[in-house]
Amino acid sequence: SAGNRLAQQIDAILIVFIVVNVGLAVLETEPSIGGVYVWEIFLLDIIAGSIFAIEYLLRLWVSDLHPPLKKYGPLKARVVYALQPLSVVDFVAVVPFWLSLFFASISWKSLVILRLFRFLKIARYSPAVRSLVSAVVAEQRAIVGSLVLILGVVLVAATLLYSVEHAAQPEHFGTIPAALWWAFSTLTTVGYGDVVPVTAAGKMIASIVMLMGYCLFALPVGIVGTAFAREIHSRDFVVTWG
Amino acid sequence: SAGNRLAQQIDAILIVFIVVNVGLAVLETEPSIGGVYVWEIFLLDIIAGSIFAIEYLLRLWVSDLHPPLKKYGPLKARVVYALQPLSVVDFVAVVPFWLSLFFASISWKSLVILRLFRFLKIARYSPAVRSLVSAVVAEQRAIVGSLVLILGVVLVAATLLYSVEHAAQPEHFGTIPAALWWAFSTLTTVGYGDVVPVTAAGKMIASIVMLMGYCLFALPVGIVGTAFAREIHSRDFVVTWG
Amino acid sequence: SAGNRLAQQIDAILIVFIVVNVGLAVLETEPSIGGVYVWEIFLLDIIAGSIFAIEYLLRLWVSDLHPPLKKYGPLKARVVYALQPLSVVDFVAVVPFWLSLFFASISWKSLVILRLFRFLKIARYSPAVRSLVSAVVAEQRAIVGSLVLILGVVLVAATLLYSVEHAAQPEHFGTIPAALWWAFSTLTTVGYGDVVPVTAAGKMIASIVMLMGYCLFALPVGIVGTAFAREIHSRDFVVTWG
Amino acid sequence: SAGNRLAQQIDAILIVFIVVNVGLAVLETEPSIGGVYVWEIFLLDIIAGSIFAIEYLLRLWVSDLHPPLKKYGPLKARVVYALQPLSVVDFVAVVPFWLSLFFASISWKSLVILRLFRFLKIARYSPAVRSLVSAVVAEQRAIVGSLVLILGVVLVAATLLYSVEHAAQPEHFGTIPAALWWAFSTLTTVGYGDVVPVTAAGKMIASIVMLMGYCLFALPVGIVGTAFAREIHSRDFVVTWG
Missing domain, CATH: 1.20.120 (Four Helix Bundle (Hemerythrin (Met), subunit A))
Structure with a gap:
């Protein structure tokens, strides 16, 4: 009309x-x-x-x-x-x-x-943005669970690197909060390179952390991706009221 | 023949x-x-x-x-x-x-x-390239929606880092457009490392941005990946005319 | 009650x-x-x-x-x-x-x-963490297979770069274990940038390794992601006993 | 027995x-x-x-x-x-x-x-490695198509950055083959950071390239991931002969 x-x-x-x-x-x-x-x-x-x-x-x-x-x-x-x-x-x-x-x-x-x-x-x-919000709400338990898991791995990674590297690089791994910065940038595969392990033990642990980051990526994809795709398609048949 | x-x-x-x-x-x-x-x-x-x-x-x-x-x-x-x-x-x-x-x-x-x-x-x-174009066209609304969302997160991330870091690093975070460069490279998990937050608040916000980039990745995968896989398989049964 | x-x-x-x-x-x-x-x-x-x-x-x-x-x-x-x-x-x-x-x-x-x-x-x-553990256990054979494959690619990448770069950069590619550090950070797309090939041959091989890392990513997503999503949803109908 | x-x-x-x-x-x-x-x-x-x-x-x-x-x-x-x-x-x-x-x-x-x-x-x-090989063979057309597409984007990205940056950084963007190194490391989201655009136009184009890399990721995931998951599960019901 x-x-x-x-x-x-x-x-x-x-x-x-x-x-x-x-x-x-x-x-x-x-x-x-x-x-x-x-x-x-x-x-x-x-x-x-x-x-x-x-x-x-x-x-x-x-x-x-x-x-x-x-x-x-x-x-x-x-x-x-x-x-x-x-x-x-x-x-x-x-x-x-x-x-x-x-x-x-x-x-x-x-x-x-x-x-x-x-x-x-x-x-x-934007219906797509509203669909994403719906998907996140629908899968909130799975998302919180994944975040708990990812944060747990970040914590363990930071603590291990802190133990192994804080003698060699006190300016970067002197405290666990400092090591957390490295752990976040590594596990999310961002990898700035401003903080990098230098000892052999640190590099071995970091390699395992990278592999875990590579694999944990599967969680948000499996959860949010599927739910979002479902929401987007179910929207097609629903009359929305803004 | x-x-x-x-x-x-x-x-x-x-x-x-x-x-x-x-x-x-x-x-x-x-x-x-x-x-x-x-x-x-x-x-x-x-x-x-x-x-x-x-x-x-x-x-x-x-x-x-x-x-x-x-x-x-x-x-x-x-x-x-x-x-x-x-x-x-x-x-x-x-x-x-x-x-x-x-x-x-x-x-x-x-x-x-x-x-x-x-x-x-x-x-x-290449039928595969044509399939991808079809998939992108079929899912254009979802793709535009995801891009709006990703750009929104990039904007908010850049503004937050600009507020927090522009006193400490005026050469990298002096303006929001400058901070956008950091935000793009972080949220897409590229992470060049040429611009990196140095303050504690900046690192905390950056860690959250990295996690969001890690999770938002699920959107293109859920949309384009599924649609492309579907197109590729439907092609098998269709005679194409170049 | x-x-x-x-x-x-x-x-x-x-x-x-x-x-x-x-x-x-x-x-x-x-x-x-x-x-x-x-x-x-x-x-x-x-x-x-x-x-x-x-x-x-x-x-x-x-x-x-x-x-x-x-x-x-x-x-x-x-x-x-x-x-x-x-x-x-x-x-x-x-x-x-x-x-x-x-x-x-x-x-x-x-x-x-x-x-x-x-x-x-x-x-x-957290039921989500328990679901992930179930998913990993259910798909353990596929996960071990992917890890074998990823480690194989990491090994081959490290050895190739060692052959090509160890004359130009003996401090970074002098031994295969040293080259492994580069291979892990590249294949997982972390890319710290602390070790980077400098010869033309090294850069060409590295480009192929990056592409493989980009594609191998599909394995954990295909396996863990799907299994996790399945577990999460089957949980909804099961009474759990802590 | x-x-x-x-x-x-x-x-x-x-x-x-x-x-x-x-x-x-x-x-x-x-x-x-x-x-x-x-x-x-x-x-x-x-x-x-x-x-x-x-x-x-x-x-x-x-x-x-x-x-x-x-x-x-x-x-x-x-x-x-x-x-x-x-x-x-x-x-x-x-x-x-x-x-x-x-x-x-x-x-x-x-x-x-x-x-x-x-x-x-x-x-x-390892049945899992053989499954992956089967998956890759089964989806070879889709994989070749994706690679053609990714290489096309890499080529265009390298040429654009070469046009925009080769005056400012002749040592890094002086020729298109040199710019290809940047394009590969950016599009696969590795992001070493050894070569980074410095001009405003270069950074804007690079941001779009990063976003495309972030989205093109969906292709291998959609193709290889799904096919591999399918192969892995079909294996369960097949007696294999080594």
Whole structure:
């Protein structure tokens, strides 16, 4: 229908707006951009802050008409809506800017993390992101179990390397927390190479840790990958309500 | 049949030709080869340019006989054929060379990327490459969703490390775009090690980012891997028309 | 039931206790913590040692009431229970501390690996960890086969690089055991970069090794991942007895 | 049966022998071992050479009794057997040693790669390795297709980085073959970090290459992983003949 087409166009415009806005928050930290186009950026911040504020208020206003919320009264329906995860994201994406505008002591620039919250607003328009969240929720027990296992291996690896290497490299393996940095970067196969075992025993243990990292990789793939693929395909047959 | 055997042999010769040609474009940048065998390489370029030009013109000539294109007139059939992706690849693989030959201002050597386009011609002869393209097209929504998610995590990781490390390492984490380089290399588990967090907070956040990269890996595997395996096997029962 | 609720609460308290305890063993190696809060840590060690000892003794005491062990007499049931893997973990988690307390020649601090054994106690409360163990046991033949294969590729890669690079880099590729360190870090895609081939032949062989590492990755994923996912889901329908 | 038990025990002894032998070939390159235990190693080499020679000759001798070869005459059956892959491995594992013993000009030590061929003999006793070979053969078209694709991406990545970075880093990106080294180490997510883009354009292209490497990983997993898992399980129901 025409209403549906209009809704899709507004969605597309809002997505472009979010991406431009997040890109701006990123580029602003570059002095050659953030230091030069001060007023242009401020103007765009005000426009974005206004649009997102209007979007939020409109969504809140009409939320008592949504079928699942109709049963509550007009006030309670809006409170229930405002507490949904996506509404909280909308709220956090818009409020800090206006606070920083009215209270000089809060610098909007320092709220760079909150500005990136706007990126999460894309989740509202992306069924794939919602599918992933569903997959993670559905498999939460298996994911927690895998994380416990991976953390256990990281702990044991760090402690072993600490025992073996802390005499040879006190600056890198002097404490277990320091060795944990090596263990994480090795087990996830990132392998920065800033900290590397130098003793023969350390290299042998590290080789086994690498092999384990190589194999433990199978766990998230087996769990999240399968569940995500399942969610994506089941979505195809379900009418979603944003 | 004998005609079929001949076609297969011509295909095999053309594949060898493409590989030799691409290999030459790569080796030519090595001064000890490109600077010495100038005339031999030029000769091979002319031969390759001629063969690919003749192949393209012949394919275009007979394209109005292909069953799916017969319904159009002789001219429209050839236009439709010329606009198909594989025909565009054939065209781009051959035209720049002849342009550079006749217009001295365009150096064929500087068109090194266009020369590698010839490698894409192999796709015409490889069902597996076509299967992958089909798999990617079939799962495009899931792939876009995963990319949005991965980019979101990269953005958040870069911003967090920027907040935590930009005082300690202004040369590496001085701006968010600079931190993005670190975030990409960490989340994809490449881990060059040219940029590494040094503060305790930075290392803790980086460890979580590594773990997320380790787990998010499951998404492309779950989506592309499964779809590709499915395409490959369904191909076995389908007669393809090149 | 109320008894069930109480059991769950005790389980939760014990998990928190284990995590605190392992975290303490890790942090203690940091001089700014282990050197300052000497008495506080000693006190916590005594409390943990007591709780885990009481837990172990109580479990051993009531073990003859468990249905599968009832058929043995009261003594034999307890011996059978004490030899189960989880009971051995409980035992190893508690005994070294008390030995180090009574025999001054054994330093509890030096037993840092044994202290981390307490982390394994979490396996008792995590069905996911038990599922992984089941999956590994069920697929042990395939896992051993993959490991043989991966080790074979590592050996061949190390020997080839040793042949090609040991003249150019005697300090890194002077012996095959030294080259093995490179081969492990490359094939598992960790890639520290502390040892890198420098000759053209070495780089070509290394590129093939990287590609093989990239592909061999498929083995653990295909085996462990699938088996783990299967175990996790079959667990859902099984009443477990801890 | 007793004969079966004896065969299994001989198999186990031979596997241990192979592992000891390969381990020795590796350790011999370490001067502190290879330079000291000269005679002990020579003795072990003679024993291994004799055992493997006797094993090969016995297997060849009785090969005309194997049911699938019975139909040939006694001579042709042995020739057919000698040309099977596993027999060739047995032959290559044993002949070079005896040649080097009788012809002084060939140094056994320099044949280090041929000595590692003995490791391949383990394949005879490992159903998992044979399953992997079957899986690779069954999926050869898909594997070749994936490799073509991965090599195409490597080529394009190397050429792009060469165009963008060869002015800034002529020592690392001065030619496309040099850039290929970077492309392989990045796309396979190894990421040594010895060669890293420094320009903004180079880093942006490199980020996309990393993301592609992260996603292309799905191909071998989807193909080899699934096929291997299938082979492993089908093996369970098949009586194999070594």
